[in-house]
Amino acid sequence: KNQVEQSPQSLIILEGKNCTLQCNYTVSPFSNLRWYKQDTGRGPVSLTIMTFSENTKSNGRYTATLDADTKQSSLHITASQLSDSASYICVVSGFDGYNKLIFGAGTRLAVHP
Amino acid sequence: DTAVSQTPKYLVTQMGNDKSIKCEQNLGHDTMYWYKQDSKKFLKIMFSYNNKELIINETVPNRFSPKSPDKAHLNLHINSLELGDSAVYFCASSPFPEQFFGPGTRLTVL
Secondary structure (H helix, E strand, O other), X not given: OOOEXXXXXXXXXXXXXXXXXEEEEOOOXXXXXXXXXXXXXXXXXXXXXEEOOOOEEEEOOEEEXXXXXXXXXXXXXXXXXXXXXXXXXXXXXXXXXXXXXXXOOOEEEEEEO | OOOEEEEOOEEEEOOOOOEEEEEEEOOOOOEEEEEEEOOOXXXXXXXXXXXXXXXXXXXXXXXXEEEEEEOOEEEEEEOOOOHHHOEEEEEEEEOOXXXXXXXXXXXXXX
C-alpha cells in the first residue's frame, strides 16, 4: 500500500534554532518527492522537488535530503524564523497508470520567540 | 495577478443543499486538480483534468461532479451536501511535477 508517514506530528522550537522533519514512504514505483509548506488558511507552497537521483536540494534556509534506498527524506530548517511556523507536508509521486501524488499528514511546526 | 484563484473562500450551507466551488488558473497549465483536506489535515486528490478531459477520478461519491468548461477553469459541484463534506477544498494546476495550489475554500455543512 502506498503510504507517506511524517514525524514528528508537531514540533515547537525557539526562534533561531534548527530543526529536522522526517518523511518515510512506501510508494512504488517512485517518481519524485516534494516538500510543501502550508501556512494556516492557505494552500500548500512547494519548497523542493527531488527525483530518484538527487540526494539533497536546498531552497534558502530549507534543505531536503532523499535516500531512495531506505525510502526516507528529511527537511532541515536552519536558523528558524517566526514565519516558518506552518505545516510541512511531504508528498511522494508514483505512477499508477497516471502520475499519482500521495500526501503525508504533515508536521505542524511552531516557532516561538 | 493571482495564479490559482478559488471562489468562494468560505461557504456555509445546510445539509441537503447543492453548491458549487469555482477555480480559475491564469498560468496556462493543461492540468488542474481538486483536493479535499479534512480536519486531520490530510490532503486527498479527488479529480484531475487535463485539457478539459477527466484523467483522475478517485473514490469520491458521485454527488461530486467536476466540470471543466475550458482548460483554465475547473469547477466542483456538490449535490445533496452531507455533514461529512465539511472540509477545505483546494484547487491546483500544474505542469507535472510542480503543482500550484489555490487558497482553498472552507466548506461548512450544518
